[in-house]
Amino acid sequence: MSAGVNVSGSIRRRLLVQLVGSAALLAALLFIAVLAFVRNVAEESHDRILLASATSILDSVSVQSGELTADIPYAALSMLGNVSDDRVFYRITHPGGTLTGYDDLPVGGVPVQPGQPVFESARYKGEGIRAVTISRRLSVQGVPVPVQVSVAQTRLGQATLLEQLVWSALYIGAGFFVLASALAFWSAQSSIKPLRSLTEAVSRRGPKDLRPVTRPVPAEMSPLVSSLNSFISRLQASLARSEDFIAEAAHRVRTPLATVRTQAETTLMRVEKEKNRASLREMIRAIDESSRAAGQLLDHAMVSFRTDSLELKEVNLTELARDLTERLQPVAELKDIALHFEGGSPVCIQGDGILLQNAVRNILDNAIKYSGQDSEVWVRVAGSGAQQKIEVEDQAGGFGGEDTEALTRRFVRGANAKDTIGSGLGLTIAREVAEAHGGSLIIKNSQTGAGACVTLCFPSH
Amino acid sequence: MRHALFSLALTFLAIAAQSAAGFEVEERHWIGPQDGTPLRVISTTDTEILAPLIKSYLLQNPGVAVDYTVANSSEVMKAVLEGEERFDIALSSAMDLQTRLANDGFTLPHRSAATALIPEWGEWRSHVFAFSLEPASIVLSASAFAGAGVPRTRQDLIALLRAQPERFRGRVGTYDVSVSGLGYLFATQDARTAEAYWRLMEVLGSLEPQLHCCSASMIERVASGELLVAYNVLGSYARARQDLAGKIVVVDPEDYTNLMMRSAVLLKGGSHPELARMFADHLISAAWSQPPAADYPFSKPPVAFVDSASPKRPIQLGPGLLVYQDAEKRRRFMAEWFSAVRKK
Incomplete structure (x- = not known):
């Protein structure tokens, strides 16, 4: 069908490549966005649990008989155990030193303002930890004493969770990509459809069908179709002109030929010399042939005209x-x-x-x-x-x-x-x-x- | 009979109980060939009880010997923390101490086909592996409670003790929480679970209670009639004493019963971690296979135990147990406990 046509590229393929390319780009962006979002949420919720644990420990610190003491609630640490199987560390300090807990916990080094929890990441006992430190002032024998509580947890559970989240984000991204690609394929296919149906309609036409294309086409194709129609009508006009010309020419030739033939026959009757008669007969024969050709040309033109309509x-x-x-x-x-x-x-x-x-x-x-x-x-x-x-x-x-x-x-x-x-x-x-x-x-x-x-x-x- | 089995290609060698370095050893045995590669076990469980499992382990691993050291739970903790003597594996009934060891980085993680058998509540972060489930029971003198009136709950017991203080004075017993890690675990879990516990301790305190280091001595004293009531005794030990069956009554309180899990941790710094893993797997699969192995010495741990309606509850492994290991918390708890129990 495309024989002899100079083909350069394909609308459908270009459309498909562009759509699938944008889908891939969007899927990658979606993956990154989802991952960043869930990671943020996971870290934030983990931090909040740490903070809740630290707060409940800090609340348990009190002054008894002029001395600081702490009665850590069971839930303060067990709540961390409910979230993940991570190791838990804590420390309660006051300006005099560590009240209880892990003395060498490497967080909460700088004094923390009451009401402003400080979150840190550090390494402890060979593992990465996430820690929060909060503080409160207690009055010990009339002197305000800042008490600081740090709670830390290793990040194994969080790492596992993050790994799962990465996979979920990956599945979401891949799912989006597959769906978008399918839609891109469908969309490329359907946008090329009017072009295809027009091609089919035009190529299905008989050799003499020079009617204009009247089927409805999308707006973008209307310039093409109107050019095609005007081309068809020019072609039709040009064909009609040449048929007319041939018919006219044949007609014009035929009448004088009849006259010439009559003259030739009259002359034949008058001429006696055998040599001259022979050449006159030859002439009549030639005239007959031309006249018949003219007649048939006329017939042919007539046939062409009638078959067109x-x-x-x-x-x-x-x-x-x-x-x-x-x-x-x-x-x-x-x-x-x-x-x-x-x-x-x-x-x-x-x-x-x-x-x-x-x-x-x-x-x-x-x-x-x-x-x-x-x-x-x-x-x-x-x-x-x-x-x-x-x-x-x-x-x-x-x-x-x-x-x-x-x-x-x-x-x-x-x-x-x-x-x-x-x-x-x-x-x-x-x-x-x-x-x-x-x-x-x-x-x-x-x-x-x-x-x-x-x-x-x-x-x- | 057990000892007869032992003579089967194995030598049972009792090393004189020695006070090694900084921790107190109750007994120490070399089980297996004299020149075998030693797997060093430190445990709170008596040698006799675990002997069948050790024997089957040695049969599966020729050329290996088990150097089995028995100490109480606080001494086990001390031995590991001080690290003067290197052990491959620690078996303990004090779940909080085992958890502490795992949390503070003294243990190795372990995953195997055997550990996959353990229910979720029976292990912590692949470091602590439970291999038994034993109740904290009340043991009563059979003769004293012959004519019914056996208390089924703590409330019953409180009422009974209050009603007849003269009958029970000096004849009630429980763990000394300052000596026994398991006693401390039971006490703290009780305190966490029920208000009735402190009332019971108040009542006990008014009756001049005898404080004990271990379940075995409490069971024997109840059997002999010296004690009428022993509270928070290991039910598994009491029930195992077939010889005392007629003399004691073992009650799992119906309001709630704490279930202690004996657990194993693989220790960092051991010389034979691979042998330790195999030994742990051996214990674990003996305990959690269905049905448990024939040589499993404890009453079968009910695997399908997550029935929340049951009054029997396994003590939850996890960081919550660290709370009672906190020095301040422990000091306060001890003070409170002794002020309740030592009241005259």
């Missing part, structure tokens, strides 16, 4: 063929040719009567023209279900292995045509008419081998 009516092929046979009977008798008609019940098709008549007449003309003296020509009409046909068989020697297809091209004449007046348009006309009716022209030698058999075939409608 074919008006279908019911045509009785039997009737049509019998009429023509009768009409050409005198011409046949001049050459002592026996013209037979064979046809029974009426065979009808939907078609243009004038065109069909023209086609049959051209075939019959050929048959009579090429047949020798005392030979026979048969015209047969037959209808058999799916196919109706008119067959003309002669005894003029047939085609002798020639390319019978070539005979239906314009101005191509058979090998035995040298002595016969003709233009080479007869079979072309017949074929064009047959094809305009959805049928075909079959040219072959007759079964006896004595001549040709030309058949017009039409499908039943």
Whole structure:
């Protein structure tokens, strides 16, 4: 279909690449955003639990008999155990030193302001820890003493959680990408669809269909379609012009030719000298040939015009063929040719009567023209279900292995045509008419081998 | 009979109990070939009790010997903390001390097919592995409670002790929490769980209680009739004493019963960590396989134990246990406990 077309890129592929590329980019961004968000949430919630634990420890610090003491609640540490299986460390300090807990815990070194928890990350006992330190002032024997509580936990549980979160984020990103790619594929496919259906509609057209494209198309395609339509109409106009020109030219040539022929015949009667008579006869023959060519050119133009705007009516092929046979009977008798008609019940098709008549007449003309003296020509009409046909068989020697297809091209004449007046348009006309009716022209030698058999075939409608 | 089995290619060698370095050893045994590679175990569990499991372990691992040291739970802790003598594995009934060892980084993690058998509440961060589940029970003198009236709950016991103070004076006993790590664990868990505990301690305190180092001595004194009531005794030990079956009544309190888990931790710095892992796996699979191994010495641990409606509750492993290991907390608890119990 794209033979000879200079193809560069593909809209669909470019669209697909762009959409899938953006989907991949968005999926990556989504992954990063989701990961950052959940990591933040996880860290924050972990920090909050640490803070809750530290707060409940700090609340348990009191002054008894003038001394600081702490009664750490069970829940303060067990709540950390409920979150993860991590190691837990704590320390309660006051300016005098460590009250209780892990003396060497490397956090809460700097004094912390009451109400402002400080979160830190550090290493302790060979593992990374996350710690919070909070403080409160207690009055010991009338002196305000700042008490500081640090609670720390190793981050193994958090690391495990984060790993799970990374996977979830990855699954979300990948899922988004797959879904978006599927949608991109669908979208690329559907955006290319009107183009595809227009292509199909145009390429499905018959060779002579030069109607403008009227089907609805998307706005983006309307300039293309309107250019195409204007191109089609220019082409149509140009074709019509050349047909008109040929018809006009043929018509203009034919009338003067008739005059010249009459003059030539008159002169022939008057001329006595055998040499001059021969050359006059040659002249008349040439004139006949030109006149016939002009006639056929006219016929051809007419056929082209009518097939462009074919008006279908019911045509009785039997009737049509019998009429023509009768009409050409005198011409046949001049050459002592026996013209037979064979046809029974009426065979009808939907078609243009004038065109069909023209086609049959051209075939019959050929048959009579090429047949020798005392030979026979048969015209047969037959209808058999799916196919109706008119067959003309002669005894003029047939085609002798020639390319019978070539005979239906314009101005191509058979090998035995040298002595016969003709233009080479007869079979072309017949074929064009047959094809305009959805049928075909079959040219072959007759079964006896004595001549040709030309058949017009039409499908039943 | 046990000893008969032992003679089977194994030598049972009792080393004279010696006071090694900074911790107090109760007994020490070399089990297995004299020249075997020694797996050094420090444990609170009597040699006799674990002997069948040790024996089957040695059968599976020829060329290995077990150097088995018995000490009480605080001494086990001390031995590990001071580190003068290196052990491969520590077995202890004091869950809080085992947790403390794991939390403070003295232990090695371990994961295997055997550890996968342990229910979630029976292990902590792949460092502490439970291999038994034993109740803290009340042991009563059978003769004294012959005519019914056996207390089923702490409330019953309080009422009974209050009603007849003269009958029970000087004839009630419990753990000395300052001596026994397990006693301290039971006491702190009781204090955490129920208000009734302190009332019970107040009542006990008014009855001149005898304080003991260990379950075995309490069981024997109840059997002999010296004590009528012993509170927070290891039910598994009491029930194991078939010889005393007619003399004692073992009650798992129906209001709630704490279940202690004997646990194993693999110690850092041991010379044979691989042997220790195999030994731990051996204990664990003996305990948690269904059914437990034939040579498993404790009553079968109920694997499907998560029935929250049951009054029997395993003590929860985890950082919560560290709270009672806090020096301040411990000092305060001891002070409070002794002021309740030592009241005249």
